[in-house]
Amino acid sequence: MGREQAPELDQLTVQLKEARELYSEASDEVLDDIFVLECYVRIFGEYGFLWHQIANSMFSESWSTLQNIFDLIRLLKRFSKIDTSALEDQLYALETLYPYNVFFSMGAVVERFECSICGEAIDSFKCTHRRGELYRGQMAVAIARNIVQLDHLAMVAQPVDKRCVISYGNDAPQFGVVRYLANLLSTRALNVLNFAGAVWGKRIVSNERHRVMGRNEHCYCDSGKKYKKCCIGKAYIEQDHVQIMPGLSILARAVV
Amino acid sequence: MIDHLKFKPVLLVHPFEPDPDCQEFAESTRTGLRFIAEAQYGGSPASLKADFGDFAKWIRVQKPDFNIQIPEGTPKIALHGADIWLPLIQLAADTSMQVFLNMAASYLYDRAKGALKTDTPRVHMSVIYQDKKQGKTKKFEFSGDHEALAKAIKRFDLDNFFHDNP
Numbered sequence: 133m134g135r136e137q138a139p140e141l142d143q144l145t146v147q148l149k150e151a152r153e154l155y156s157e158a159s160d161e162v163l164d165d166i167f168v169l170e171c172y173v174r175i176f177g178e179y180g181f182l183w184h185q186i187a188n189s190m191f192s193e194s195w196s197t198l199q200n201i202f203d204l205i206r207l208l209k210r211f212s213k214i215d216t217s218a219l220e221d222q223l224y225a226l227e228t229l230y231p232y233n234v235f236f237s238m239g240a241v242v243e244r245f246e247c248s249i250c251g252e253a254i255d256s257f258k259c260t261h262r263r264g265e266l267y268r269g270q271m272a273v274a275i276a277r278n279i280v281q282l283d284h285l286a287m288v289a290q291p292v293d294k295r296c297v298i299s300y301g302n303d304a305p306q307f308g309v310v311r312y313l314a315n316l317l318s319t320r321a322l323n324v325l326n327f328a329g330a331v332w333g334k335r336i337v338s339n340e341r342h343r344v345m346g347r348n349e350h351c352y353c354d355s356g357k358k359y360k361k362c363c364i365g366k367a368y369i370e371q372d373h374v375q376i377m378p379g380l381s382i383l384a385r386a387v388v
Numbered sequence: 389m390i391d392h393l394k395f396k397p398v399l400l401v402h403p404f405e406p407d408p409d410c411q412e413f414a415e416s417t418r419t420g421l422r423f424i425a426e427a428q429y430g431g432s433p434a435s436l437k438a439d440f441g442d443f444a445k446w447i448r449v450q451k452p453d454f455n456i457q458i459p460e461g462t463p464k465i466a467l468h469g470a471d472i473w474l475p476l477i478q479l480a481a482d483t484s485m486q487v488f489l490n491m492a493a494s495y496l497y498d499r500a501k502g503a504l505k506t507d508t509p510r511v512h513m514s515v516i517y518q519d520k521k522q523g524k525t526k527k528f529e530f531s532g533d534h535e536a537l538a539k540a541i542k543r544f545d546l547d548n549f550f551h552d553n554p
Contacts, residue, residue, distance in 0.1 A: 205504065206502045206503065207502065208502075209502040209503070209504075210501050211502070217505075220505060224505070224506055227506075238468050239428065239465055239466065239467045239468070241428065241432045241433060241435050241464070241465050242465070243463050243464075244463075244464070245438070254441060255436075255440065255441025255442075255444070256441070256458075257444075257445070257448065262442055262446065263441075263442055264442075274438075276466060280432070280433065281432045281433070283428045283465060284428075286469070288469045288470075290469060290470040290471065290507075290509065291470060292468045292469060292470050293468060296468070
């Protein structure tokens with residue numbers, strides 16, 4: 133499915149690109165502000181795309197888009213005073229609906245990391261840039277040059293990149309809750325902006341497998357035990373339950 | 389059920405048998421600190437943790453006169469976890485553990501700018517230093533979050549905790 137975004141966002145992207153050229157000789161602050169605005173515009177594009185993917189059952193792909201937005205929010209928080217808390221809270225609530233909580237992390241021995249700005253070894257004092265910092269509107273990134281050896285692969289709870297998962301197919305039962313949310317959105321029972329989170333809990337439901345038997349008979353569940361020692365009290369069972377919570381629009385939450 | 393993903397802070401201080409390089413550095417008139425390359429899990433060549441360069445530059449900006457010795461041409465290990473892995477560090481005689489720990493805490497605070505509410509990276513560090521009172525070389529090993537590091541710094545009273553836990 134192709135990636136489309138509102139023409140207004142495309143126009144803003146073009147205007148910011150033009151502003152970069154027009155103000156190429158301006159102060160560091162001006163260029164850094166352009167970087168922040170570019171991130172801001174990209175967040176809107178990714179945010180729309182995320183919900184578009186969810187509404188179209190592209191759950192596996194939407195996980196990566198969600199992580200793209202988190203990366204952009206980190207940049208906004210680092211380099212500006214823009215309050216992203218309402219958006220962050222909503223997206224964190226969305227993240228909890230996904231089945232991923234173990235990630236992969238690779239350890240590799242690298243000959244050198246090159247600075248994306250000056251080309252010197254970024255870990256040497258010859259390079260004056262720090263990775264992840266802004267320099268005239270450009271972020272310094274460390275580019276790995278010559279990977280000497282793959283050292284290990286680890287399973288971690290907090291990776292640098294949450295996209296490193298064993299992904300499930302879009303029809304997998306693990307996406308049940310996101311699928312339920314998608315259904316609420318596509319039937320217009322819930323507006324994207326009003327999604328406020330999910331409450332996880334337990335509920336008691338009737339056990340469809342339960343049968344009434346003589347107390348001393350072998351239990352129907354094939355445990356080998358007598359009914360009275362096994363499933364006699366299991367006419368109702370506890371089941372995981374999640375309730376999608378609507379709330380104020382995040383636009384309103386951002387203003388409050 | 390045991391939650392294997394739940395991490396508990398680790399704080400250890402133990403006597404350390406210095407190798408000739410460590411001994412030479414400790415007995416020299418050099419100041420500041422030095423970064424040391426370490427062997428990694430998979431029998432890879434000795435390498436420096438990838439966060440060493442950023443930490444070194446941060447110190448250089450904050451304390452331009454502070455001396456930092458970095459081994460030349462050593463490969464780096466890139467760990468793609470969100471945790472911050474500082475390299476093995478040896479403090480020179482003029483650098484106290486308290487000064488170093490406060491520097492590390494300030495660095496972590498700086499690194500945390502822009503973190504999401506749900507980002508809770510841990511820091512891992514190992515520091516070799518001279519316990520002047522006991523005349524011994526010791527190794528300080530720490531893994532934990534900002535909060536645990538703040539507690540460790542408070543605990544780092546050389547007259548109490550570390551003499552009780554040789």
